[in-house]
Amino acid sequence: MDVTASRMTDQIFPIVAVGDSAEAHERMHVRPLDRKTIGSPFVDNPRMMCRDVDVFYGDKQAINKVSIDVGQNQVLAMIGPSGCGKSTFLRCLNRMNDTVSSCRVQGEISLDGIDIYHSSVDVVPLRARVGMVFQKPNPFPKSIYDNVAYGPRIHGLTRDKNELDEIVHTSLIKAGLWEEVKDRLREPGTGLSGGQQQRLCIARAIAVGPEVILMDEPCSALDPIATAKVEELIAELRTQFSIVIVTHAMQQASRVSQRTAYFHLGDLIEVGPTEKIFTNPGHKLTEDYITGRFG
Numbered sequence: 001m002d003v004t005a006s007r008m009t010d011q012i013f014p015i016v017a018v019g020d021s022a023e024a025h026e027r028m029h030v031r032p033l034d035r036k037t038i039g040s041p042f043v044d045n046p047r048m049m050c051r052d053v054d055v056f057y058g059d060k061q062a063i064n065k066v067s068i069d070v071g072q073n074q075v076l077a078m079i080g081p082s083g084c085g086k087s088t089f090l091r092c093l094n095r096m097n098d099t100v101s102s103c104r105v106q107g108e109i110s111l112d113g114i115d116i117y118h119s120s121v122d123v124v125p126l127r128a129r130v131g132m133v134f135q136k137p138n139p140f141p142k143s144i145y146d147n148v149a150y151g152p153r154i155h156g157l158t159r160d161k162n163e164l165d166e167i168v169h170t171s172l173i174k175a176g177l178w179e180e181v182k183d184r185l186r187e188p189g190t191g192l193s194g195g196q197q198q199r200l201c202i203a204r205a206i207a208v209g210p211e212v213i214l215m216d217e218p219c220s221a222l223d224p225i226a227t228a229k230v231e232e233l234i235a236e237l238r239t240q241f242s243i244v245i246v247t248h249a250m251q252q253a254s255r256v257s258q259r260t261a262y263f264h265l266g267d268l269i270e271v272g273p274t275e276k277i278f279t280n281p282g283h284k285l286t287e288d289y290i291t292g293r294f295g
């Protein structure tokens with residue numbers, strides 16, 4: 001997202017600042033890590049910063065002291081065996097875990113230097129700024145047009161029908177779906193194919209001008225052709241947004257991401273440039289996983 005667009009988002013979805021944001025960046029950067037993760041979890045100019053994040057479901061700890069940055073215009077892939085905490089950690093980034101009553105999150109997570117867990121932060125605008133695409137496409141039982149228009153309508157982002165039409169149009173173009181649906185905008189979103197539905201959900205997330213898009217196994221219900229389309233789309237979206245994707249498909253992580261993070265039993269074991277993780281991992285657990293010996 002360019003600076004102007006980012007400023008517009010700040011005006012539309014203000015998040016109350018806790019202190020000076022440059023100061024918050026500084027404070028979080030100098031904080032020593034409690035545990036060793038192989039590779040640097042930090043990036044220059046992070047969009048989101050997570051420091052010493054613990055997550056509990058009741059008494060059971062699912063995430064242990066995870067620190068990692070989400071870079072600007074980067075795809076961060078999160079990989080690891082089933083149950084290692086990928087979805088749990090992803091859902092911390094837009095406070096989706098708030099909806100699970102037994103779930104407790106500790107540590108610091110900031111978006112553009114502002115603590116997203118501060119009591120003054122409203123989760124509705126936060127979830128517009130940090131959008132989410134789920135494993136199973138979940139269009140609303142509404143028309144294609146209304147699915148995309150839903151967010152801009154509830155957030156009051158447009159002044160009139162022309163502006164709304166424009167947002168729906170550009171979001172569908174960015175999601176690579178416009179050509180396939182332009183003549184059937186009033187038909188139900190649920191009538192599209194699985195791959196089209198997933199791109200519709202991406203269009204719906206884009207329509208409110210997010211800064212970060214979280215994707216939890218977005219292609220696992222799709223066939224190889226639809227998967228290829230979504231992967232192409234992710235590569236394009238990266239020029240505008242920061243993306244965090246959970247995937248079980250190693251090939252997918254290596255195709256779409258610039259950084260990869262390997263989780264194991266709630267720990268962030270290793271993080272680094274995707275090429276390095278897949279060709280020269282620094283930890284035996286990472287190596288065992290990527291070579292198919294574990295998980």
Ligand SMILES: Nc1ncnc2c1ncn2[C@@H]1O[C@H](COP(=O)(O)OP(=O)(O)OP(=O)(O)O)[C@@H](O)[C@H]1O
Binds near residue numbers: 083085089
């Ligand atoms: N709502 C919940 N209540 C209690 N425990 C949960 C809940 N959701 C997840 N867990 C537990 O937290 C741990 C991490 O689960 P999570 O779903 O984050 O793993 P994951 O890496 O996404 O796995 P998968 O690859 O199978 O999707 C697991 O032990 C799981 O049983």
Ligand SMILES: [Mg+2]
Binds near residue numbers: 086087088216
């Ligand atoms: Mg999961």
